Amino acid sequence: MSLTVETFLADFKPEVRNLAIHVRELVKSVLPDAHEQVRPGYKTITYGTGPRMSEEICYIAPLLSSVNLGFLYGTQLPDPQGVLKGTGKLLRHIKFHSPEDIDKTAVLGLLEAAKTHGHF
Secondary structure, eight states: OOOOHHHHHTTSOHHHHHHHHHHHHHHHHHOTTOEEEEETTTTEEEEESSSSGGGEEEEEEEOSSOEEEEETTGGGSOOTTOOOBOOSSSOEEEEESSGGGOOHHHHHHHHHHHHHHHTO
């Protein structure tokens, strides 16, 4: 049985839970047909074209006091606002501490560009 997003987020502080829900709404606005999956072992909600990790394009990771929106091919995405952080070969993320931290234009642009990796 797979874990629902609501059940997964229930153990987080209300501020983090609400922020994760807000980020989820943005992701789903650009990727409405994406396969959404909770990965409790990784403490993430993933989005992609199917259930396999190789099909994932982004994820939401609720943390103790913030939420990361990660892109599995982040180094290959255009980032004119410079919002992506990280040092890995491919992975990049944006860290949100509050809803006011979310630059919708930048996030929506990154999600649109990330769709090309999933062939949506």
